[in-house]
Amino acid sequence: MPDAIFDHPPLAAIYDTLEGDRSDLDRYVTIAEELGAHRVLDLGCGTGTFALKLADRGLEVTAVDPAGASLDVARGRHGADRVRWVQGDARALTQVEVDLATMTGNVAQAIVDPTDWNSTLRAIHHALRPGGSLVLETRDPRAEAWRDWNRDASWRMTELAGGGAVESWVELTELHLPLVSFRWTWVFPDGQLLTSDSTLRFRNRKEVHDSLTAHGYLVDDVRDAPDRPGRELVFFAHRL
Numbered sequence: 673m674p675d676a677i678f679d680h681p682p683l684a685a686i687y688d689t690l691e692g693d694r695s696d697l698d699r700y701v702t703i704a705e706e707l708g709a710h711r712v713l714d715l716g717c718g719t720g721t722f723a724l725k726l727a728d729r730g731l732e733v734t735a736v737d738p739a740g741a742s743l744d745v746a747r748g749r750h751g752a753d754r755v756r757w758v759q760g761d762a763r764a765l766t767q768v769e770v771d772l773a774t775m776t777g778n779v780a781q782a783i784v785d786p787t788d789w790n791s792t793l794r795a796i797h798h799a800l801r802p803g804g805s806l807v808l809e810t811r812d813p814r815a816e817a818w819r820d821w822n823r824d825a826s827w828r829m830t831e832l833a834g835g836g837a838v839e840s841w842v843e844l845t846e847l848h849l850p851l852v853s854f855r856w857t858w859v860f861p862d863g864q865l866l867t868s869d870s871t872l873r874f875r876n877r878k879e880v881h882d883s884l885t886a887h888g889y890l891v892d893d894v895r896d897a898p899d900r901p902g903r904e905l906v907f908f909a910h911r912l
């Protein structure tokens with residue numbers, strides 16, 4: 673079951689407004705171009721911002737996400753007809769061959785269960801052409817991002833396009849490393865209060881590296897995310 677933040681229509685509808693500037697994704701567009709990729713699989717595409725940026729540059733994109741409400745937002749965006757949208761997870765991809773697979777926005781952390789993580793890596797491997805690349809980002813547990821997941825540090829008011837403002841904040845609900853659970857709360861202009869509970873897995877560098885190696889990838893590099901120095905591990909791997 674996808675988390676409400678991605679799959680409850682009123683929350684998916686405001687996701688992009690709350691995320692704001694997504695220039696973090698431009699770096700991944702450059703990476704796709706540098707790798708010479710023509711066909712890209714964007715796994716965990718959410719509301720489709722990255723998939724649409726790639727399609728704008730003429731790349732052939734398959735964008736996959738289990739959250740139907742996020743995909744509905746994506747399908748309604750300008751240029752959406754240039755992307756192949758698939759509801760599901762990587763296992764839904766049996767007839768796809770791509771040069772590059774991406775998991776931006778910490779999608780990898782949302783795949784909490786080790787069996788699901790292994791089957792995701794297997795399915796991506798199958799979808800990649802021999803030598804094709806996998807680029808994924810995941811929060812570095814050493815930065816302890818959850819320390820800011822409290823009301824004081826995260827509270828904000830965001831203007832909505834249709835008028836009014838939504839109040840939002842996040843609170844840690846359980847810290848049981850490598851699992852971190854938290855609750856988002858939103859208060860809409862009409863007073864309606866919605867919440868969404870999530871759990872993420874914080875894998876360390878060795879754990880990600882070992883799981884990639886075990887599934888037939890060679891790790892070429894692990895970099896910083898330029899917009900979040902010291903906070904993210906960006907893995908560059910390719911299918912052997």
Ligand SMILES: C[S@@+](CC[C@H](N)C(=O)[O-])C[C@H]1O[C@@H](n2cnc3c(N)ncnc32)[C@H](O)[C@@H]1O
Binds near residue numbers: 678717762779
């Ligand atoms: C934080 S959002 C990131 C969305 C998008 N990649 C971005 O950068 O804006 C995480 C996404 O991962 C998706 N997700 C959760 N579990 C998944 C799985 N097993 N396979 C693929 N996507 C998954 C969620 O539905 C959600 O859309």
